[in-house]
Amino acid sequence: MIVVTGATGALNGATVEHLLKRVPAEQIGVSVRDAAKAQHFADRGVRVRQGSYEDLAALRRSFEGADQVLLVSSNDPHADAVALHRVGIEAVVAAGARRILYTSHQGAGTDSPFHPARDHAATEEILAGSGVAWTSLRNGFYAHSLGWLLGPWQQTGTITAPSDGPVSWTDRADAAEAAAVILAGDRTFEGPVTLTARQAVTFDDIAAMASKISDREVKRVVRTTRSGSRTRSQPARRRRWHG
Numbered sequence: 001m002i003v004v005t006g007a008t009g010a011l012n013g014a015t016v017e018h019l020l021k022r023v024p025a026e027q028i029g030v031s032v033r034d035a036a037k038a039q040h041f042a043d044r045g046v047r048v049r050q051g052s053y054e055d056l057a058a059l060r061r062s063f064e065g066a067d068q069v070l071l072v073s074s075n076d077p078h079a080d081a082v083a084l085h086r087v088g089i090e091a092v093v094a095a096g097a098r099r100i101l102y103t104s105h106q107g108a109g110t111d112s113p114f115h116p117a118r119d120h121a122a123t124e125e126i127l128a129g130s131g132v133a134w135t136s137l138r139n140g141f142y143a144h145s146l147g148w149l150l151g152p153w154q155q156t157g158t159i160t161a162p163s164d165g166p167v168s169w170t171d172r173a174d175a176a177e178a179a180a181v182i183l184a185g186d187r188t189f190e191g192p193v194t195l196t197a198r199q200a201v202t203f204d205d206i207a208a209m210a211s212k213i214s215d216r217e218v219k220r221v222v223r224t225t226r227s228g229s230r231t232r233s234q235p236a237r238r239r240r241w242h243g
């Protein structure tokens with residue numbers, strides 16, 4: 001059996017949908033904080049059990065009989081995420097599953113300036129010491145975050161944001177499907193595996209794309225300080241990286 005946590009959320013909910021296309025429903029379980037929110041899976045034959053990273057005993061029961069368990073990373077910015085993930089890993093070990101999978105992040109690293117990346121690296125260290133085979137799904141930055149990062153460019157005609165580097169913005173739906181393919185497939189992935197879009201783009205690139213799509217010039221403005229902004233000239237330079 002494959003047991004998935006966070007199945008009431010966007011990412012792992014979509015992963016369960018993809019699993020249902022690949023694996024018989026009776027071989028899929030979900031471990032969720034509120035079973036009522038997973039009724040749509042129960043109705044289709046998925047085993048639904050209550051579990052949370054705050055309750056080791058319940059979590060272990062929800063993993064009973066699992067061959068593989070997919071652990072979602074905490075979405076609570078105020079929580080001690082690593083402590084919660086440690087409970088999740090301990091529960092999988094106690095339940096005797098063969099493999100733990102975990103939703104990590106591209107660039108996970110102990111010295112990253114991005115706080116979640118340090119939490120993911122610390123969690124991967126716990127996984128490595130767990131004694132159980134593990135796969136860390138290092139998902140790319142969700143592409144839909146661009147909706148608020150880019151600001152109201154459709155009204156203003158400018159993308160105003162701090163200086164940036166290329167990012168392989170990734171569709172969360174693709175990350176969900178990739179997780180299901182790995183869970184249901186025959187190929188084994190040991191340790192960290194990076195799951196991102198093939199191409200990394202800068203805000204310059206995005207301004208160029210926005211100009212093309214909207215058929216008008218969209219400028220890229222680099223916000224440097226509170227007192228002023230530096231504007232880059234168009235057309236934006238195009239660069240390509242593979243993430």
Ligand SMILES: NC(=O)c1ccc[n+]([C@@H]2O[C@H](COP(=O)([O-])OP(=O)(O)OC[C@H]3O[C@@H](n4cnc5c(N)ncnc54)[C@H](OP(=O)(O)O)[C@@H]3O)[C@@H](O)[C@H]2O)c1
Pocket residue numbers: 005006007008009010011012013032033034037051052053054072073074075076084103105139140141142145172
């Ligand atoms: N790659 C990126 O750019 C990016 C961006 C944002 C977040 N993330 C990470 O990716 C994860 C999944 O993303 P998402 O979009 O699916 O988030 P989401 O829709 O907020 O789903 C998070 C899921 O985690 C569950 N959860 C939260 N705390 C828990 C706990 N203590 N014990 C058990 N389950 C818990 C939630 O349960 P409930 O339904 O009961 O609340 C929910 O099902 C996030 O949690 C976050 O760590 C990645």
